[in-house]
Amino acid sequence: MKRFLAFLLAAASAFAAHAQAPQPPEIAAKGYLLLDMTANKVLAEREADQPNDPASLTKLMTAYLVFNALKEKRLTLDQTLNVSKRAWDERKEDASLMFIDTTMTPKVDELLRGMIVQSGNDASVALAEGVGGTVEQFVAMMNKQAQAWGLKNTSFRNVTGMTEPGHKSSARDMATIAANLIRDFPDYYPYYSVREYTYNKIKQGNRNLLLGRDPSVDGMKTGYTKDAGYCLIASAQREFPNGKRRLLSVVMGTASKEARATESQKLLNWGYSAFDAVRLFDKDAAIAKAQVWKGTSAEAKLGAAQAVYVAVPRGEGANLKTQVERTDPLIAPLAKGQKVGVLKVTTASGVAVAEVPLVVQEQVPLAGIFGRAWDAIRLWIK
Template identity: 75%
Template structure:
C-alpha cells in the first residue's frame, strides 16, 4: 500500500480530471491544503509544498513520537515525570505554557493534555526528555520519523515550534503527520477535541475556535509565531448517506485567530459540499474470479487490497470507469494478499483518478504432481 504522503503527492486534485471542476473558495492564507482523508485525495491547495515556519504545529510530530512510546510500553499514561530546569525555562521564551515547575511531578497524561490542549512548550519539553533522554535525541527521533514517511521538505530543530533557523515544514508534510496521528493513534486523537484544560489551578481554552463553532470538527492543532503567522490544522467528520467522510484542512500564515478559523471553516464546508466520496470496492467481495493453473482449485478470487474510495465532484460518480490489469496466466501457489495486477479508476475520457493493487483474496494451493504435469502440457499447447 502506498504511504499517505505518496498518495497525496501522486494523485491529481480530485476535480481536475472532470469536465465540471469545482473552484475552491478564496482563502486568505499564504499556503493551504484541503485533503479528503477518506479517499486520501487533495481537493484544493496553494503553495502546499512551499517551506514554512510550522510554529506549534511542530507539536503534532512531538505528540506522535510520544504516542509511539506509550504504544510500545516505553512510557505509561500514569507515569510521573520530573520537570527539568530546561522545561521550566520555557516560561522565559514568551510562548504558550502549561505552567509546570521543578517542584512538580505531573503524569504523562497530564502533560499530553498540557501540550495538546494548552499548547504548552514546557509540557512538550518534559515529554520529549522523558522519551528521548535529551532534547537532541528526541529531535533526532522526530527527523527519523519524517524521513521514514518521505517528508523531504521537513526538518525539525526543536520540539516546540519556536522559530529557529532551519526549522521548517510544508502544508502537505504537516497534513501527512496529522493524518498519521488520526490513523495510527485514534485513541489519542480524541485528546485534540478537548475544549478546556485546567492544571495548577490555571484553566486555559483550546485555541482551535472551530471546536466550539462546528460540532463536526473534532481536532487538531493551532500554531502562532511572528514568523509563521496564525496557523491551523482542523479535521472534521460528517455523516453522509454512503457513510462517514473526514476532511483535513491546513492553513498557514493567516493574520489572526479569527482568520485561521474562518478560512479553515470555509475550506471544510466547501469540500463537503462540492465533492462526493464514492466507495468503489469492498474487501469482503471479489471483483473477479479467474482460472488458475497447476492449482488444487480451479479458480482464484481477486479484489482490491483494501476498501477504495475516490473523491469526485458532486454528481460525477456515474462517469467513473474501472479497469483491471492482471498477470496471466495465474499459476499456483498463490498467497492471500499476493499482488497479481492493478485496479485502475478513470474518467470516461480515460484520465486516471486512482489506482490500487489487485490481490488474491484467498490462498490457492498447488495441485499434486499429476495435476501440475497436466496443466504444464495444456499451457505448452496453449
Template identity: 45%
Template sequence: MQLKNYSFLPLAIAIATGALVPGAASFAAAHAAKPAAQKKSAAVEPAPAPLAGQTAVAGGPPALAAKAWLLMDFDSGEVLASANPDEPLPPASLTKMMTSFLVEQALRSGKLKKDDLVPVSQYAWCRGSGTESCMYLPLNSQATVIDILRGIIVQSGNDASKAIAEHMAGSEEGFAKLMNAEAQRLGMTHTHFVNATGLPDPDHKSSARDLAILARAIIRDSSDYYPIYAEREFKYNNIKQGNRNALLYTDPTVDGLKTGHTQEAGYCLVTSSKRNGMRLITVMLNTNSAQARADQTRTLLGWGYANFEKANPIEPTAVVATPKVTFGKADTVAAGLGAPWTVTVPRGQKVSTSVQVQPGLEAPVAKGAVIGKIVAESNGKPVGEAPLVAQADVERAGFMLRLWQRVTGLFGK
C-alpha cells in the same frame, strides 16, 4: 514558582477577538496566549493576497488568504485542492503534532505508560515571562505522561514538549532526531525539525502537504488518544486553559487538530472534520490573525463538502476478474474486493475501474490472498486503489496434472 488559584476566561472569546477579555487576573492574562508575538494581536498584520489553488473540480477552489493551504481526503490521502502545498514554511506550534504523535506511539508500544512520571528540568520549565505558551509545570516537579500529552495538545505547552523530549530522548536535540526519523518514515519530504515546540529556527520547516500527512497518521494510528485533540480545555496546576482551535467551539463536525503562531509563521491551523461519513483534513499556513485562520478553514471545509462526495467503485460482493492460475486444480480464480471500498470524487463525476493482476499466479492460492489491485479513476485521474483478493481457494494440482499443464503450455494448447 508554584501558581495557584488562577483560571482563564473561556478561550473561545479570546480566539474570536484576538485578545483575552479584560478583567482576568493579570498573571492569567499574560499567559493565556501564545508567544510574545501573539500579545501584539491588536496590530493585525496585513492579510496575504488571496491564493488560488489547484483541484479537479470545474471552476477551481476558493482563493484563500494564506501563504499555503491544502485540503486532503482522510480515507485515501488524496489531495483534493491545494496552493503551495510543498513550500517549506515555519510551522510554529503545528510542530507539536509530531511531538504528541511520538508520545502516542510510545504509549501504544508500551515504551511509555500513562502514569509514568516525567521530571521538569530547569531547561523545560516556563519561567512565567509570558513569552511562550505553557502548561505551567512547576520547576523540579513531575507530571504523568497522560497529563503531559494533554498539556501539549490542548494547552500547546512548550514546557510539556521540552520535558517529554528530555524524558524520551535525553535532550530536545536528541528528540528532534526522533522527529525527523518519523517524518521520513511517513513520507514528509519537505520537513526538518530542530526542536519539539516550533519556536523559530531558520532550519525548522514543514509544508502543508507534510502536515496533512502527519495529521492523517495521528487520526489513523493514534485512535486511543485522538479524542484529546477535540478537548476544549485542560486544567493543570490549578490553571485552566482553553484550546485555541476556534472551530471546536463553532463546528460540531470538527474534532482536531492543532493551532500555531509565531511572528515568522503567522497564524496556522490544521483541522479535521467528519460529515456524513467523509473526513476531510485542512491545513492553513501563514494567515494574518487567529480569526482569519478559522474563517479561511471554514471556507475551505464548506467548499470541500459541497464539491466532493463518496463513491463506491465496485460492490463488495462483485467478481471483477477471473485470472488464470497455473498448476492448480482449477484453471482460474474469482477475484474481487476483500472489504467495502469508497473513494472521494468531485460530485457528479463517474468512476471507472481497471484491474491489475500480479503476473505468474500459481497455485496454491488461499481465499483472501491479495493477487493484485483495483485502480479507480475519475475524469482520467487516479482517485484510489484497493487490493484485488482471491474469492476462493485453489489447491495445487498433483504431479501428473502439473506435468500435463507444462506440456500443453509448451505447445500453446
C-alpha cells in the same frame, strides 16, 4: 491533418477534465491543502510543497511518537515524569506553556493535555525527554519517522515548533503527519477535541476556534510564530447516506487567529459541498477473479485491503467506470494480501479518479507435482 485532429482531441479532453473539476475558494494563506481522508485524495492545494516555519504544528509529530511509545507500552498514561530545568526554561521564550516547574511530577496524561490543548512547550519537552531520554535523541526520532514517510520538505530541529534555522515543513507533509496520527492512534485522537484544560489551577482554552463553531470538527492543532504566521490543521467528520466522511484541512501563514479559522472553514465546507465520496466496494468484497496456474485452486479472488471510496465532483458518481489491470499469468504460490494488480477508476470522459491496489484475498498454495507439470504444459502451449 491526423496530427491536428489528435491535438484537438487532446485539447478537448483536457478542457473537459478542467471543466468538471470544481474550483476551490480563494484562500488567504501562504499555502494550503485539503485532503479527503476517506477517499485518500487531495481535493485542493496551493504552494503545498513550499517549506515553511510550521510553528506548533510541529507538536503533531511530537504527539505521534509519544502515542507510539504508549502503544508499545514503553510509557503509560498514569506514569509520572520529572520536569527538567530544560522544560522549565521554555518559559523564557515567551511561548505557550502548561506552567509546570521542577518541583512537579505530572502524569503523562496531564502532559499530553498540556501539549495538545494548551500547546505547552514545557509539556512537549517533558514528554520528549520521557520518551527519548534527551530532546536531541527525540528530535532524531522525529526526523527518522519523517524520512520513513517520505516527507521531502520537513526537517525538525526541536519538539515545540519555536523558530530555528532548518526547522521547516510544508502543508502536504503536515497533512501526512496529521492523517497518520488519526489513522494509527484512533484511541488517542480524542485529545484533540478537548475544549479546555486546567492544570495547577490555570485554565486555558483550546486555540482551535472551529471546535466551538463547527460540530463536525473534532481536532486538530494550531500554530503561531512571527515567522510562521497563524497556522491551523482542522479535521472534520460528517455523516452522509453512504457513511462517515473525514476531511483534513491545512492552512499555513494566515494573518490572524480569526483568519486561520475562517479559511479552514471555507475549505472544509467547499470540500463537502463540491465533492461526493462514493463507496465502490466494501472491505473484503471480491472485486475480480483471476485464473491461477500451478496452484491448488484454479482461480483467486482479488479485492482491496480496505473499503474502496473515491472522491468525485458532485453528481459524477453515477458515471464512474472501473477497469482491472493485473499481473498475467498468476502463478502459485500466492500469499493472502499479495498485490497482483490495480483497480483503475475513471469518469465517463476518461479522467483518472483513483488507482486502488488489488490483493489476493485467500492464499493459493502450490499444487502437487503432477498439477504443476500439467499447468506448465498448458502455459507452454498458450
